[in-house]
Amino acid sequence: MSYGTIFDAWRKNAGRVWSAYVKHAFVKGLGDGSLPRQAFLNYLRQDYIFLLHFTRAWSLAVIKAETLDEMRLAANTATALINEEISLHIKTCTEAGISETELFATEELTENLAYTRYVLDAGYAGDLLDLLATLAPCVMGYGEIGKLLSCSKTSDQYSDWIETYASHDYQQVCHDVGQLIDCAVERRLGSDPPGSPRWLGLCHRFTTATRLEVGFWEMGYSK
Amino acid sequence: MSYGTIFDAWRKNAGRVWSAYVKHAFVKGLGDGSLPRQAFLNYLRQDYIFLLHFTRAWSLAVIKAETLDEMRLAANTATALINEEISLHIKTCTEAGISETELFATEELTENLAYTRYVLDAGYAGDLLDLLATLAPCVMGYGEIGKLLSCSKTSDQYSDWIETYASHDYQQVCHDVGQLIDCAVERRLGSDPPGSPRWLGLCHRFTTATRLEVGFWEMGYSK
Amino acid sequence: MSYGTIFDAWRKNAGRVWSAYVKHAFVKGLGDGSLPRQAFLNYLRQDYIFLLHFTRAWSLAVIKAETLDEMRLAANTATALINEEISLHIKTCTEAGISETELFATEELTENLAYTRYVLDAGYAGDLLDLLATLAPCVMGYGEIGKLLSCSKTSDQYSDWIETYASHDYQQVCHDVGQLIDCAVERRLGSDPPGSPRWLGLCHRFTTATRLEVGFWEMGYSK
Amino acid sequence: MSYGTIFDAWRKNAGRVWSAYVKHAFVKGLGDGSLPRQAFLNYLRQDYIFLLHFTRAWSLAVIKAETLDEMRLAANTATALINEEISLHIKTCTEAGISETELFATEELTENLAYTRYVLDAGYAGDLLDLLATLAPCVMGYGEIGKLLSCSKTSDQYSDWIETYASHDYQQVCHDVGQLIDCAVERRLGSDPPGSPRWLGLCHRFTTATRLEVGFWEMGYSK
Numbered sequence: 001m002s003y004g005t006i007f008d009a010w011r012k013n014a015g016r017v018w019s020a021y022v023k024h025a026f027v028k029g030l031g032d033g034s035l036p037r038q039a040f041l042n043y044l045r046q047d048y049i050f051l052l053h054f055t056r057a058w059s060l061a062v063i064k065a066e067t068l069d070e071m072r073l074a075a076n077t078a079t080a081l082i083n084e085e086i087s088l089h090i091k092t093c094t095e096a097g098i099s100e101t102e103l104f105a106t107e108e109l110t111e112n113l114a115y116t117r118y119v120l121d122a123g124y125a126g127d128l129l130d131l132l133a134t135l136a137p138c139v140m141g142y143g144e145i146g147k148l149l150s151c152s153k154t155s156d157q158y159s160d161w162i163e164t165y166a167s168h169d170y171q172q173v174c175h176d177v178g179q180l181i182d183c184a185v186e187r188r189l190g191s192d193p194p195g196s197p198r199w200l201g202l203c204h205r206f207t208t209a210t211r212l213e214v215g216f217w218e219m220g221y222s223k
Numbered sequence: 224m225s226y227g228t229i230f231d232a233w234r235k236n237a238g239r240v241w242s243a244y245v246k247h248a249f250v251k252g253l254g255d256g257s258l259p260r261q262a263f264l265n266y267l268r269q270d271y272i273f274l275l276h277f278t279r280a281w282s283l284a285v286i287k288a289e290t291l292d293e294m295r296l297a298a299n300t301a302t303a304l305i306n307e308e309i310s311l312h313i314k315t316c317t318e319a320g321i322s323e324t325e326l327f328a329t330e331e332l333t334e335n336l337a338y339t340r341y342v343l344d345a346g347y348a349g350d351l352l353d354l355l356a357t358l359a360p361c362v363m364g365y366g367e368i369g370k371l372l373s374c375s376k377t378s379d380q381y382s383d384w385i386e387t388y389a390s391h392d393y394q395q396v397c398h399d400v401g402q403l404i405d406c407a408v409e410r411r412l413g414s415d416p417p418g419s420p421r422w423l424g425l426c427h428r429f430t431t432a433t434r435l436e437v438g439f440w441e442m443g444y445s446k
Numbered sequence: 447m448s449y450g451t452i453f454d455a456w457r458k459n460a461g462r463v464w465s466a467y468v469k470h471a472f473v474k475g476l477g478d479g480s481l482p483r484q485a486f487l488n489y490l491r492q493d494y495i496f497l498l499h500f501t502r503a504w505s506l507a508v509i510k511a512e513t514l515d516e517m518r519l520a521a522n523t524a525t526a527l528i529n530e531e532i533s534l535h536i537k538t539c540t541e542a543g544i545s546e547t548e549l550f551a552t553e554e555l556t557e558n559l560a561y562t563r564y565v566l567d568a569g570y571a572g573d574l575l576d577l578l579a580t581l582a583p584c585v586m587g588y589g590e591i592g593k594l595l596s597c598s599k600t601s602d603q604y605s606d607w608i609e610t611y612a613s614h615d616y617q618q619v620c621h622d623v624g625q626l627i628d629c630a631v632e633r634r635l636g637s638d639p640p641g642s643p644r645w646l647g648l649c650h651r652f653t654t655a656t657r658l659e660v661g662f663w664e665m666g667y668s669k
Numbered sequence: 670m671s672y673g674t675i676f677d678a679w680r681k682n683a684g685r686v687w688s689a690y691v692k693h694a695f696v697k698g699l700g701d702g703s704l705p706r707q708a709f710l711n712y713l714r715q716d717y718i719f720l721l722h723f724t725r726a727w728s729l730a731v732i733k734a735e736t737l738d739e740m741r742l743a744a745n746t747a748t749a750l751i752n753e754e755i756s757l758h759i760k761t762c763t764e765a766g767i768s769e770t771e772l773f774a775t776e777e778l779t780e781n782l783a784y785t786r787y788v789l790d791a792g793y794a795g796d797l798l799d800l801l802a803t804l805a806p807c808v809m810g811y812g813e814i815g816k817l818l819s820c821s822k823t824s825d826q827y828s829d830w831i832e833t834y835a836s837h838d839y840q841q842v843c844h845d846v847g848q849l850i851d852c853a854v855e856r857r858l859g860s861d862p863p864g865s866p867r868w869l870g871l872c873h874r875f876t877t878a879t880r881l882e883v884g885f886w887e888m889g890y891s892k
Contacts, residue, residue, distance in 0.1 A: 063570065063571060064570075064571055064572070066647075124509065124510075124570075125509060125510055126510070126573050127572050127573035127576070130573070186643075187643060188643060188644055189642075189643070190641075190642065190643045195636075196635075196636065197632075197633060197634060197635070197636045198634055201512075
């Protein structure tokens, strides 16, 4: 399934930063099972906090939407995150002996603060496009990684995580968000987005968010 | 079903302004069928616009929430508004010959702008409590009016509207929002909210929003 | 002094709504001295509240600015409003026997709520251009009215008010804000703003704010 | 000059994190001149970006203020930052051969993103107190460091920087902000702030911002 024209352009523009993100050692470790369990759990705990702020960011997208379609997709995404995706994290962590209270009390690390608050502030500072450009790397990057690892994985150690993002449901989310972005961009920038004076700024937002994804993987090893 | 302790206190504090809202001539006209159809349709068109901004306001509540429970209820309310409640408006308007495109293009009147943007700015300016104090009059007032008219109505002219808000589902919403408010207030102000220096400010927010509800009914007759 | 190219285009697009604002009976009453003193004082009290929220709106412009020049002009405008322009209101009101405490406690009327919160929400919902399109009618409209009345006035009853906005200092503000708007629009929409898909939306914002200015004059007579 | 009662309490609560910030190796290096020039310039370039976002954060404080005094101090602080403090950075950098254009184009590092966007989001998420609790560590910490180094410094290498923050003017800023915080807290939490259910949350905000200041010093060595 296509993730949309604008995402493709932003992804291409991000170049090596995008590769550094989707082909990170952490990702390889998920595929071949070499990722230390502790690193995965560190990541999962931070990702739980991340999801809370990502839900806030999609709620901000509702506030900044201009059409009923934009509002609906953003509201439904926020609700899916806070009701469903977060439950997966709680379940996996519970199985690993980390309670929900403990999860919620996780100290948020700098890389997490930087990423989530950058996304939120992109929305406060700019319009819906600024916000979507910072939301895209996470949504679509996980979709791309899921597909990639689902085909290439050599271990079942992290197959639950992989299948979540390789699943048809998640790929559909990527497709829908890609369409939302294409429509939102056309509505505001017209039929030649790269010709708009805002184009470089949006590319910069996308690349910065992608760079912060790289930092997020690296955070897993530390702590 | 109880709408909660804090709502009761805010409602009592609003005094005559609250009565002017829930016992407005417009409300009586819904109950005895004397409300002119045109006034109802004017109201419904403005209320469609209102719901869009109310969805935005509940999305803002997600951003300003501090617990998972607060986030979930706010996100679910926003989603229910944009997916379900708004569909009722579209359906009723379609039956009355007003298309969805026409609905979306309705010019927003001053009373509507004042109410919706006041609610949103309460959230931007203050914390979750400031926002909830301005959201409560609409949520609970409609619940109270629905219950009232469901018992006292002498005409079936507007019974669809009445039953929407008298319904068990809607009463449950009022109950849940009431609980959210009670918990959110206790979490931030402690066990004696009227003793907090913020109490009068929150009462003022509630009463101002109630006053703007009165203006909203009156808008129906104009235009 | 020119108020800039974009303002001229927005003003022209607003057509009769703009005339209804700058040639309102209230304005004529300021020029020929026929405006009842009480209406002027009502207006002044509401305008004091208005200035507080206008200061907040210019502060929001700082948050949404993208260049140092945009930030500086917005911050300086907010500071001038809260330090200087508001002092004029306090002085005039004090002379009329209204204390500053009384001023601050003025109940904000619906027309005032509608206008100020619409401006603020334009900024929260959109980008800097959405915000500037709603700020322009007040800034430049008062400049235009000041110039107009300064030449045509037949009474000195309200000459202090008139000279404030006819003054070189205030005309300079209009000129500077006009330049800010021209640059901010070019930076985001390029060299053919009316060709941008956002143009109509910005015109709509400008016209809505102008319509709310008309309501603001009318509010003076009521209360 | 006292920095206020609330600051003292928050500072004490932060304990070792506060010491790690004001007695950091970077600070010692400023005092004895052992800080490598390159680290200082790296820091200064990031601090330039920091000041832009700090100006935005003080502008957000204007939006979230409830009294004229709160508004004025916040607006004046934002204006002083964007007009004066930033000029010092531009001057020092220019002398070091870094142009203003180059400064503005500095790539913002993760530690900077984390700190500045955390402060801004504290304001968006909560009320003025949440925002002030994250603004205080920078304002007062620099005041404390300035005073400390002014007495203890053994080199004049960085005396310009030191004297900026040791100056009477800057100490007055710390005093005034301290008073603003004391009044704002009393206004919202009453006469026993540590007894408020919000106290721990505010302490946590202060300590998190202090922790991010530690990261900011460390960033200077990297790059």
